[in-house]
Amino acid sequence: MRALILSDIHGNLEALEAVLAAAPPHDAVWNLGDVVGYGGSPNECVAVMRDRSDASVRGNHDKVCSGVMPATHFNPTARQAVEWTMGVLTTESRTWLEAMPQGPLSPPGSSSLISHGSPAGEDIYVLNIRDAWGTLQASEHRVTLFGHTHVQGGFHALGSQWLGFQPAHRNGSSKWILPLNTDGTRYMVNPGSVGQPRDGDWRAAFALLDEESNELTFYREPYDLARAQGRILMAGLPERLALRLREGR
Ligand code: ZN
Secondary structure, eight states: OEEEEEOOOTTOHHHHHHHHHHOOOOSEEEEOSOOSSSSSOHHHHHHHHHHHOSEEOOOHHHHHHTTSSOOTTSOHHHHHHHHHHHHHOOHHHHHHHHTOOOSOBOOTTOSOEEOSSBTTBTTOOOOSHHHHHHHHHHOSSSEEEOOSSOOOEEEEEETTEEEEEOOOOTTSOOEEEEEOOSSSOEEEEEOOOSSOOOSSOOSEEEEEEETTTTEEEEEEEOOOHHHHHHHHHHTTOOHHHHHHHHHTO
8 A cells, every 4th residue: 555645734725736746656645634724725625635535534623614613722813714714615615524534543455544633632732752652652553644733754662662753854855765664663653734834844745655665755845835825815814824834834
């Protein structure tokens, strides 16, 4: 199984299209949630993912924007984006978002697990080894894929030996390979955010998991940033949501 891993698209159509155009050959597309929220093209992103994804788990923005959950714990900027998104979502888009399954789940034909936040709770952020520890120690799955933090990278552990890693893209490279051991090592991996990266690199982030060759490859792909920012501004969404795309924060 070669799976293309996409997470946190957040209504950024330009980033999503660039990622799909650059993606290496794959057997399936796994969607780790937050297809909408923040960006200016929620319906367009839903249409693409409805068509392309073979397995999906819902994100907190998918839940709130489709009315599954209230936005009470969202900050004012995020809430403004939720209100705008709810106003423009078509019935078709909302129905698809509403029906997105709660993670974690194991996609058909795969030995891995997908989750929006922590497998222990879909809205829990996995930010450090403390958050990842329980899963790394007890998971039946070699690889657990998660999103939610918008930071590409993750953790691996064999017993009490552990390591955190972040792809080395600083020299401008766009590809970083993590070989997967078959010795019982457990991996918690975040492909990064397609539509709103927060790890200091503005380029769209994604990953490819190859369960046969035991490799996980992290990618960064440039996209039409100005166009995505223009859509946010023209929609009347907060300016900060456009500015942060360039900062990758
Ligand atoms: Zn998100």
